[in-house]
Amino acid sequence: MSNVPAIFGSLVFNKTVMKERLPKDIYKSLMKTREEGKPLDLEVANVVANAMKEWAIEKGATHFTHWFQPMTGITAEKHDSFISPTDNGKVIMEFSGKELIKGEPDASSFPSGGLRATFEARGYTAWDPTSDAFVKDGTLCIPTAFCSYGGEALDKKTPLLRSMEAINKQALRVLRLFGNTTARRVITTVGPEQEYFLIDKAQYEKRKDLIYTGRTLFGAKPPKGQELEDHYFGVIKPRVAAYMKDLNEELWKLGIFAKTEHNEVAPAQHELAPIFTSANIATDHNQLTMEIMKKVAAKHGLACLLHEKPFAGVNGSGKHNNWSISTDTGINLLEPGDSPRENAQFLLFLAAVIKAVDEHQDLIRASVATAGNDHRLGANEAPPAIVSIFVGDELEKILESIENGSDYHHKGKTFMKIGVDVLPAIPRDTTDRNRTSPFAFTGNKFEFRMLGSSLSIACPNQILNIIVAESLCEFADELEKADDFTDALNKLIRRTIKEHKRIIFNGNNYSEEWVAEAERRGLLNLKSTPEALSYYISEKNVALFEKFGVLSRAEMHARYEIQLENYCKQLHIEALTMIDMIKKDIIPAVCSYMKDISKEALNKKQLNAEICCELEETLLKKLSALSAELYRKMEALEKVVNEQPSFEDILEKAMYYRNSVFASMEDTRATADEIESLVGEKYWPYPTYGKLLFSVV
Structure with missing residues (x-):
């Protein structure tokens, strides 16, 4: 492998490059814009644009693009070359500050949720100077926000920046x-x-369901799955290791802090974890990571699957979002620390998070709601749809002692409670991890484990930011008026813990007992995307977003419409794919198999009427009945898809897709999978689960 420090960030127009290529006064001015939010002068932008262009050309770029994140959940880019014509029929390479700062992509074909009519095409991209430009595939990519002609946010970056x-x-x-x-x-x-x-690309290309929907709509359970628990942290196979090596290099060139890689629980499943960075940059980097994962996989004859549940019966894929709060001076505000003042400060920020998550369980759940993630949440492989916080035994006891006004006893020593002198230091790993918790405190951060693997992390982090901002705002309002800060602080933390302790749960989130206990506590259990998103536009939530200027009422309703419409479209595509596969592939395959079995039985009878044909007759009887049952179920699915009732609103339509279309799909699949287990492998039209999960060596 190349020298990592030498290649790291080599395709990024970062601070080091800026400092080398920009005049000192221009560099200082740009840093004030990046770090303090100062307005950017056009003259400064012109100098930056020219330096950026020269650097990009040296890296092989011929074009530039405003790289943005529309509400499709993926990235978008429109490429323009640097060329500008001259009078002598030649060209020069130009890039102005105006082109750097603002672009004008057509906004009519992006989801807008009713914010824009189809004929209202104008949209704007605006340079985000807090995220570094980079060169990708011969193009200078400039991270930008995306808004409509009327100024409404049409992307995921803008509300994230506002929430920050x-x-x-x-x-x-x-x-x-x-x-x-x-x-x-x-x-x-x-x-x-x-x-x-990661699966073999040749096998992937034989599966219509994977190509069209990202997941297998059919698939009988293979003889071996993840029962032996031998894949997790196991030796990485040579072909996968070669992929990971190339992936790391490509990510490092783009300044992405790819750090950890290992085999995950399910066969053919893996994980990549980066070092943390700011929420905005982490979001950009994660979008790039998902894109590059797929590109590098193709070069290795592999297909990278990012669906939350590509295979039934084995673990699906999530995305653990490790979230914390830090100052520009390097202080982690969720670090317990060891001094009285830092500990009191830590507890206040901890209380803010506890209060925020308890009061906004609905938004937390809605932030991860997708059709794909519905397969994962609550399936004993990921957190349930019930939101709760894990803090660990020791921290829970400390919170209880504060609530009760009692001393905290630990290992024979008595620690003073907050409001007197000191609070005990909390070593980072004094408690076990709880992998079943949706929102777990892990020493100096919270691990939000409900995200699906294909999800943009922008929305979950935007919501975490804003709900904690609300708690901190209320705390500051109260404490700023206090005559005795220490006394007010003590009472505030104690009251907050008492009022919101129901959200804290350190036990097994997979258990049925917890479902009953959560209901007793009054916690929400929003099992599906339509149920979760119905809370998104409640008056409480709209007021919250408007209070902090993160999203307007119209922008929130737009996102609500887009997410529910996307849910319906995704299930619609899956249903049509399922119908197509049954009609064109599965039924013909079963018929072909039964035909050959019938021939075999007839041949036996012709040879000798007394030869036993019980095997053929039994199998034919089973397959004939099952194939007829499959066809009936397919027709029923076709009917619920094609003969939908009229709906008053998008939520009603989404509930129909959940309760009727999806339910019919699950019923249909059960029969198809039973048939697969009876049909000879050479007749089956698709690679089986066994081939898909175990073919990469």
């Missing part, structure tokens, strides 16, 4: 109360662990 500003402002208010005057900014940091499957 909201939590920055409120967290600084709280820090000032603790006497911290050195921090200028507070940022949320994220490290998303990315799970994925």
